Amino acid sequence: MVVKRLHPGPRMSAASVHQGVVRLAGQVAEEPNLDVTAQTASILETIESLLEEAGSNKHQILFAQIFVADIADFPAMNIAWDAWVSRSDPPPRATVEGKLAVPGCTVEVVITAAVLD
Numbered sequence: 001m002v003v004k005r006l007h008p009g010p011r012m013s014a015a016s017v018h019q020g021v022v023r024l025a026g027q028v029a030e031e032p033n034l035d036v037t038a039q040t041a042s043i044l045e046t047i048e049s050l051l052e053e054a055g056s057n058k059h060q061i062l063f064a065q066i067f068v069a070d071i072a073d074f075p076a077m078n079i080a081w082d083a084w085v086s087r088s089d090p091p092p093r094a095t096v097e098g099k100l101a102v103p104g105c106t107v108e109v110v111i112t113a114a115v116l117d
Contacts (some may be wrong), residue, residue: 028107044080
């Protein structure tokens, strides 16, 4: 089986598709100076685009992992998440606090989703 890579770079790809599953790399906001809610909304827009490109959508998410730089920002992150997530198909999700690699970024989201046939 062939692995399809989306937007490969010298260090990593934005996503890979294999055997009906798309796995996204951790997504962070392109503008780290935004507040947590705005960073999350920006990340979710990027995720939606990547899922579409891979032949999936937010209704097909199998699992979401969210990393916040400060767990005190959990409610602010959830404002954007709750506005975006499918009410009929909410995925399982884990949210943890962790130091993020990109300075100024307060949220990173990793998604695994099924690809539509």
